[in-house]
Amino acid sequence: MGDQAKRGKGLELLLQLSLEICSQRDLKSVLNSVWKELTRVLQAERSSIFLLDEESKELQSVVAQETDQIRFQRQKGIAGRVLATGLPMLIPDAYADPRFNPEIDRITGFRTRSILAVPMKGHSGSVLGVAQVLNRKDGNPFDEEDLALLEALAAIAAVAIETVQLYEEQLRATEAVIAALVKGLEMRTENGGAHASTVRELSSLTAKAMGLEEARVKLVEWAASLHDLGKLAVPDMVLHKRVALTPEERLLYEQHALWTKKLLEMMDFSGDLAAVVKIAPFHHKEFQGGGFPHGPPEGTDVPLEARIIGAADSLWCKMNPRFGERSMSLQEPWPI
Ligand SMILES: [Fe+2]
Numbered sequence: 001m002g003d004q005a006k007r008g009k010g011l012e013l014l015l016q017l018s019l020e021i022c023s024q025r026d027l028k029s030v031l032n033s034v035w036k037e038l039t040r041v042l043q044a045e046r047s048s049i050f051l052l053d054e055e056s057k058e059l060q061s062v063v064a065q066e067t068d069q070i071r072f073q074r075q076k077g078i079a080g081r082v083l084a085t086g087l088p089m090l091i092p093d094a095y096a097d098p099r100f101n102p103e104i105d106r107i108t109g110f111r112t113r114s115i116l117a118v119p120m121k122g123h124s125g126s127v128l129g130v131a132q133v134l135n136r137k138d139g140n141p142f143d144e145e146d147l148a149l150l151e152a153l154a155a156i157a158a159v160a161i162e163t164v165q166l167y168e169e170q171l172r173a174t175e176a177v178i179a180a181l182v183k184g185l186e187m188r189t190e191n192g193g194a195h196a197s198t199v200r201e202l203s204s205l206t207a208k209a210m211g212l213e214e215a216r217v218k219l220v221e222w223a224a225s226l227h228d229l230g231k232l233a234v235p236d237m238v239l240h241k242r243v244a245l246t247p248e249e250r251l252l253y254e255q256h257a258l259w260t261k262k263l264l265e266m267m268d269f270s271g272d273l274a275a276v277v278k279i280a281p282f283h284h285k286e287f288q289g290g291g292f293p294h295g296p297p298e299g300t301d302v303p304l305e306a307r308i309i310g311a312a313d314s315l316w317c318k319m320n321p322r323f324g325e326r327s328m329s330l331q332e333p334w335p336i
């Protein structure tokens, strides 16, 4: 491949990475295919991406060719040096460089000759990992032009990786807040019982058994955790009453579904979780029409996810006769 053709291919790769990162495709598979192409364009033997795992203090490969995942201590080898300094490195002869760590070659059976390694920096300039390309096939060392292409690709990839990491971090924090909220709610309503968490588990099992795709199962799980959140707004004397509710009390009780809706709207979930508010408040709606809260959606318009949670809710009542017996009786309702 001539220099001109190589430059053209490099630009194509940059464009491909930018476009595919904006698509909904799984980031790891996008990076895998672009890095594979990068190996070909730079006429190299292998290329990889290592990310720093803060917990284990290791560099771990998330993209690698013809080998299982590689991991090593963050300070080791050329990649460790790039991580520490935040500067790129062009190594013409790996084994002649005392900073090179031959341990990985011993494990993988590969023989490293030349190395091109660049840091992957996030928004704040912190180094998240290292991108590298190994062994130019023509035996020459990598050059400044190869370096420029790898740096450009690594910069785009680093920002995309950091965005995913931040999103996952935010999701974990939200999950922790919700778990604490649900625990508090359970302690208030059932003397330390586990209504919401059991309904979540039953709903999740049902959704999986029905073959719902992973994102929908996740949505069912979140909505099930939060389905009775509105009980926070129901007076204690109604919530803890062990005999039949008066019509007025029944009305107050039924309002928990509306309160679930209001509280979830205040939480203002975004992304994958935005639909929770369209599901959780409707777990008392009935398939044949009716139930509460009154108004749409009705009957078969009630989302499948809400009906799954409703079924799990009723099953919980059966499994917990102390609460459930009355709830299953129309004459003496003790709804959960
Ligand atoms: Fe409920």
Ligand SMILES: [Fe+2]
Pocket (backbone or CB within 6 Å): 195, 199, 227, 228, 313, 336
């Ligand atoms: Fe419930």
